[in-house]
Amino acid sequence: MLPARHHDAVVFDLDGTLIDSVRPDFLACTALFAEYGLHLPHGVWAAEVCGRPEGYPHLFAVLRRCRDGGALPGDDLLRQRLAALWEVFMTPEHVRLLPGVRRVLEGARAAGLRLGVASSSDRRWVWRWLRHYGLGHYFDTVVTGDDVTRRKPDPEVYLAAAAALAVEPARCLAVEDSVTGVTAARSAGMTVVAVPTALTRSLDYGAADEIARDLSSVDLTALEPGKPTRTP
Numbered sequence: 001m002l003p004a005r006h007h008d009a010v011v012f013d014l015d016g017t018l019i020d021s022v023r024p025d026f027l028a029c030t031a032l033f034a035e036y037g038l039h040l041p042h043g044v045w046a047a048e049v050c051g052r053p054e055g056y057p058h059l060f061a062v063l064r065r066c067r068d069g070g071a072l073p074g075d076d077l078l079r080q081r082l083a084a085l086w087e088v089f090m091t092p093e094h095v096r097l098l099p100g101v102r103r104v105l106e107g108a109r110a111a112g113l114r115l116g117v118a119s120s121s122d123r124r125w126v127w128r129w130l131r132h133y134g135l136g137h138y139f140d141t142v143v144t145g146d147d148v149t150r151r152k153p154d155p156e157v158y159l160a161a162a163a164a165l166a167v168e169p170a171r172c173l174a175v176e177d178s179v180t181g182v183t184a185a186r187s188a189g190m191t192v193v194a195v196p197t198a199l200t201r202s203l204d205y206g207a208a209d210e211i212a213r214d215l216s217s218v219d220l221t222a223l224e225p226g227k228p229t230r231t232p
Contacts, residue, residue, distance in 0.1 A: 007191065009114040009140075009167040010220050011158060015051075015121055016177030017215070018101050019129050022050060022197045024094040028085035029059055032078070038066045046200045051178025053120070053151050056082065097133045100216025105138040111221045116141040118161040118174070118185075120151040141165055153180045155188035162188065173220060182208050193218050 016022040026045055033040040040062075048062060049055035060078045072078070108115055115138055119126050123144040130136040141164035148156040162169045174185030174192045177200065185192045186207050194208035195215050205211050212218045 007113065007173040007221075008171040009116060009162070009165045010108050010173045010175060011116040011118045011161045011165075011185070011190065013174075013176045013178070013181050014117055014119040014126055014129065016197050016200075017175055017181075017195060018098060018117075018135065019095055019133070020098050020197070021090065021095045021129075022177065022199055024089040024091075025050075025086070026199055027094070028082060028089045031085050031088075032059075032082050033063060033066070035081075036063065036067060036072070038063065042199050043202060046203055050200055051120075051152065051180035053153075053180075092132060095129065099214060101133075101135070104215050104218070104220065105135065108220050109138060113220065114140045114165045114167060116143065116161040116165050118143050118157045120145045120157060120181075122146050152178075152184035153187070155184050158185050158188035158190060162190070175215065175218070175220075176208075179203050179205060179207075193220075 012018055026042060029045055029049065030040045044062060045059070048058040052058065056079060057075060060075050063078070064072055105115065117126065117130070117139055121144060123146040126142060126144045127136070130142065136142070141161055143157050143161045143164060145151050145157070148160055150156045158174060159169060162172050165172070169189035172190045174190040175195060176182050176185055176192060177195050177197050182192050182194050182205060192208045193210045193212055194205040195212050195218070196203065196205060210218065
């Protein structure tokens with residue numbers, strides 16, 4: 001007899017969870033600072049920018065503080081320059097599929113779990129990488145920032161994914177790399193596995209049910225709601 005399963009669906013974030021677009025973003029932001037002769041500490045970037053809807057205005061505010069009164073373009077021009085740097089770093093050479101992703105997705109499908117993506121990124125970006133790495137067929141639904149009115153840390157994208165999967169949020173397991181995403185999934189009523197990236201491990205993931213060193217170390221069929229664990 002198969003053991004009781006605690007969840008009927010798993011909902012994955014995309015950026016930093018399935019693909020490593022986190023480091024390329026940091027590299028682009030670092031390059032922006034370097035153009036003004038400044039260093040961007042990764043801890044500042046992780047706390048102020050990563051996964052936050054207001055992250056880039058915060059980044060530009062940090063740049064101005066570090067510049068200490070030196071002349072800088074307005075936020076719109078800084079955003080345009082950052083977008084040009086994203087074109088340099090947000091390429092297949094830098095945006096890699098994270099280790100263990102295919103094996104985890106195949107295992108979850110074999111276990112009969114319904115699968116979804118819940119991302120704050122726009123639809124074009126999300127599908128660019130799902131298609132590039134041939135992942136789209138694993139998912140029963142893909143919900144993006146274009147499909148909701150409020151992005152993470154608001155729970156709307158997770159609630160929309162649960163509704164599309166026809167699974168109650170309490171029967172969904174969410175997998176996230178950012179503190180903002182953990183907050184969103186927790187607010188939606190889901191059990192949450194946090195898989196921090198190398199750049200964000202210093203942040204507080206205490207709201208998650210489990211903190212894992214990488215996706216391949218998580219048994220998506222075994223985690224019980226309300227049973228916090230930490231994978232060394």
